Amino acid sequence: MELQGICHKMHAGLKDHSVTDEQVHKANVEYKFILDRSEIELPFRLGQEIEIEWTGNIYCVSCGSKTPKSYSQGHCFKCFKTKASCDMCIMKPETCHYHLGTCREEEFARSVCFQPHVVYLANSSGLKVGITRIRQMPTRWLDQGATQALPIMKVGSRRLSGQLEIMFGSQIADKTDWRKLLKGEAEPVDLIATRDQLIEEFAPKIRTIREEFNQNLEFNETLELMEQERPREFIYPVEQYPEKIKSHNLDKTPVIRGKLFGIKGQYLILDTGVINIRKYTGYELIIRTE
Structure with missing residues (x-):
């Protein structure tokens, strides 16, 4: 062929989707x-x-x-050089500059940057924190080769999710080691326990960030804890x-x-x-x- x-x-x-127990969703990954x-x-x-x-x-x-x-x-x-989709804020969402009036494309900002995002924990080559648009779940996790993932917060803008990622990133990696990813499955992590520990530890900073972004009346930049979410586990064709x-x-x-x-x-x-x-x-x- x-x-x-x-x-x-x-x-x-x-x-396929299957629930292995009351706490974890597990599914096989397929590619096209x-x-x-x-x-x-x-x-x-x-x-x-x-x-x-x-x-x-x-x-x-x-x-x-x-x-x-x-x-x-x-x-x-x-x-x-001209597309907003190639701007630095795509790689570093905390640098979003729409609020400064310097965004390259108004429509791009409204269709991407001000859509609901999630902050998540994942286990690819080890524990990491990341962000993605809510409609990109689980694609983002699968693209990163995550064997476990757990959404922990839902927010109203990309910049807000970036601020939270930077905050959690002071304790947890925000990058995947692609070499470790391809050497085998990462050791399982208790994502629920990690989430609870982070939320408790960063509670004062989370309140400060929430108050700052709630002042934006143009867009609904809310912050919601996703405490009812259960971990997902993924099996790759290897x-x-x-x-x-x-x-x-x-x-x-x-x-x-x-x-x-x-x-x-x-x-x-x-x-x-x-x-x-x-x-x-x-x-x-x-x-x-x-």
Whole structure:
């Protein structure tokens, strides 16, 4: 089989939902490959030999123009410099500057930054804190390869969620160690106990942040504790983890081959190395299978 098209990050979803006990939801993760913005069933299966070739072409995911280099996961330089979706506040939401009147795109702010967000705890390569739009659950957790996740707060804006992430980040990591992620399953964490401890420890700061953001009358920047939420657990399609982590780079080696051992986060795990599919958003790829 051979497929060709412009690559986008894989779509991760839940294959099934099951409650293993009264406290935990557990589900299997499944993936779909996306070429030319069309979801397709994975053109390969675990244990199969696959080949991925980059044609040398890159197309901007925003304007569609051909670009010699990809910026901010699939943008040409012009879009990278002008689009609000490429602004620093996407990576660091606490730096949102809409309230200062300097946002690049009013509509983007209303459709993204002032939508309900959640602050969550997750366990990918270890315990971490993160944020995401509420409609991005569980996609955000699956993209990060989390084996456990628990929403702990619901808030009314991206900047507010960023402030809380920074606060909790003084105690908990806010990054995933991708090498640890691909070496095996993280040790289980008691997310409920961690949540309760954090809420108690940071109660005075949470009240201060809530009071500050409640003064914004234009948008409903509320803060709500999600005390009734239960942890989620996710099982990824991985048959074998590598002993050593070697990362494939299509910019240096445009053709890679290997037997597929698993998929976790946005990584394909091959016997020859791992490849982050999301990194190659906008790249024109040819996928071949035996």
